Amino acid sequence: xxxxxEKEAAGRAAAKLVRDGDIVGLGTGSTAYxxxxxxxxxxxxxxxxxxxxxxxxxxxxxxxxxxxxxxxxEHPEIDITIDGADEVDPxxxxxxxxxxxxxxxxxxxxxxxxxxxxxxxxxxxxxxGKFPLPVEVIAFARTVVERKIVSLGGSPKLRxxxxxSPYLTDNGMRFSIAxxxxxxxxxxxxxx
Numbered sequence: 001x002x003x004x005x006e007k008e009a010a011g012r013a014a015a016k017l018v019r020d021g022d023i024v025g026l027g028t029g030s031t032a033y034x035x036x037x038x039x040x041x042x043x044x045x046x047x048x049x050x051x052x053x054x055x056x057x058x059x060x061x062x063x064x065x066x067x068x069x070x071x072x073x074e075h076p077e078i079d080i081t082i083d084g085a086d087e088v089d090p091x092x093x094x095x096x097x098x099x100x101x102x103x104x105x106x107x108x109x110x111x112x113x114x115x116x117x118x119x120x121x122x123x124x125x126x127x128x129g130k131f132p133l134p135v136e137v138i139a140f141a142r143t144v145v146e147r148k149i150v151s152l153g154g155s156p157k158l159r160x161x162x163x164x165s166p167y168l169t170d171n172g173m174r175f176s177i178a179x180x181x182x183x184x185x186x187x188x189x190x191x192x
Contacts, residue, residue: 007031007033007120010119014035014118015038015039015082016038017080017082018039018049019079021049022049022050022079023051023079024049024050024078024080024081025054025080025081025082025112025115026039026051026067026081027084027118028083028105032118035082036062036067039051039062043066043068044066049067050068050075052069052071052075053069055099058101072111076111077111078108080114081116082116083105083109083116083117083118084118084123085117085123086123087123087129087130089125093128094117094128096134098132098134100134100159100169100170101169101170102136102169102175132178134176135175135176135178136174136175136176138173139174145176146176158174159174
């Protein structure tokens with residue numbers, strides 16, 4: 001229960017960083033959920049913003065709470081994005097995308113002037129690698145990508161739905177997770 005309270009506190013605090021007139025990247029995940037809800041409350045109270053969601057799920061939530069939406073084609077520069085993370089290390093390196101919105105989350109973050117990451121204490125780690133590294137894979141490149149992950153010392157695994165069929169991202173791509181382990185992520189992060 002404490003983590004839910006932390007998530008809500010973090011999400012609501014981040015929502016206060018949004019200013020009137022902002023184009024806002026709306027993140028995906030359990031902590032970003034509270035940001036979107038809080039922004040919806042602020043919109044109902046008169047805040048004028050336009051959101052660009054990082055996932056279909058977040059788009060549905062934003063519409064439900066009254067946040068007007070746009071696209072990157074219409075607004076290729078975003079004032080602020082608020083999104084969660086699966087892991088955060090002391091240097092603020094992140095693993096993101098475990099929920100399957102990884103490519104959209106990264107594109108939205110790249111288009112943003114300011115990126116705010118919201119996370120509860122359970123996401124803070126000393127070294128990245130406890131959470132498997134998410135990788136969105138186009139069908140054309142699946143074998144090549146899996147071989148590259150293996151060459152880095154990882155063990156790729158296709159993420160499956162409960163019925164055994166491949167889990168697809170919002171972009172319709174297969175979603176693999178790569179267990180690299182903490183020491184391998186640290187070594188490859190440094191370029192060794």
